[in-house]
Amino acid sequence: MKNNFKSKIIQGDAISLLKKIPKNLKFDVVIADPPYNIGKDFGNNNDNMYIDEYVSWSKKWISECFRHLSPNGLIYIYGFHEILARISVKFPIDEQRWLAWHYTNKIIPSSKFWQRSHEAILCLWQPKNKRPSLEIDQIREPYTESFLKNAAGKVRKNTKGRFGDSKDTIYNANKNGAMPRDVIHIPALAGGAGRSERWFYCRDCKGPARPPKDLSKHLNCNILKHPTQKPMELTKKLILSRINKKIKGNLLVPFAGSGSECIVAKKLGISFMATEINPEYVKFAKSWLRNYDKYK
Known part of the structure; x- marks a missing residue:
């Protein structure tokens, strides 16, 4: 489905902003990377709710995403399985699919317990609709x-x-x-493996978002990076699972963060709309979008 609108990132609360989007504006894919409710610092002190409060909040923004989802669209939601499962049970079992993003390059050396090597991705589609077909040939393995x-x-x-x-x-x-599997093997952006995708913003030097190769020039500066940025290869796979790259379509990103999903959409020629509550991340993401082509 192709709508005529200008791709953009809007600063503000996701639920409030999604309520203001015209009803006729529909999206083929929603990629939601919300706060996992594990105490991460996103600059807004909003990642440590009581679990019931977190689930209630999640249902609200997911409801707004459904309101703007095309009849054959898909919603992808990231999370740790032990938390995302609390959200999954709020939806019919036959209107969802559970995916696992598996990686082996991210550990917590200080932990003396099972090391996490995957994160969950909850896939949802319109209630009572037939399960959408995937663009299989675009995401084969x-x-x-x-x-x-x-x-x-x-x-x-x-x-x-x-x-x-x-x-x-x-x-x-x-x-x-x-055929694509429901366990997706893509390295996390940890250590050297993810350095090439981790753009940053220098709070001391101001100016535009900067590519990773410039980091050595700012070692003593106050640097802004997003703590949970996802690999672009993973984003591309989720987008192309439903949007035909020849026909194009629309992407909704309720939690833009650094804007990496928007960068992937731009590279694919896909229209996007994104919201982000943290004004500093919005500034960073918009600057990255403006300057990305200079450093291809």
Whole structure:
């Protein structure tokens, strides 16, 4: 679905701003990376609610996202599974899907307990609507070496009760890759692996948002980065799961943060609307959007 509107980031509370968006403005994908309610510092002291309060607040902004979701659109919500599960149970089991973003490059060395290696992504669609189809060929994944070596092109004999017919199965390898799975393997932006995507804003030097390669020039400065920025590859996969890159579409980002989702949308030629309550992040994100093309 393509609407005529100018892509933009708006400063303010997500719920209040989403209520003001015209009803006829619809979005094909919503990517929501809200505060996880784990005490992170986003500059607004709003990430440490009582769990019931957090769930109630989440239902409100999700309701507004549904109001602007196209009939075949998808909402993706990030969170830690033990918290996001409290939100998941508020929606019908047959109108959602649980995804896992898996990474192995982020740990807490001081922790003496199980290290976290995944975050949850709750996928929702319009209530009582048929589950939307994905743009499968845009998000296919590489086959495993063992499949290509041991199974691809081979025949599996039919067995009783298998698929309900008497036909054999041929394991065909699609030239574009395997079907997308609900466990997404993409490294987190931790350490050197994520440095190339972590733009920053220098509070001392002012000026525009700056690319990672300039960080060495600001080692003694007061630097602003977003603490929970997601990998652009992950954002791209979620966007292209529903928006055909030839037809285009619209993206809604209720919690813009540093604006990385907006950067990905811009690169894909997709219109976006984003809201962010922290004015400093809004300034940072808008500057990044203006200056990104200079450092491609």
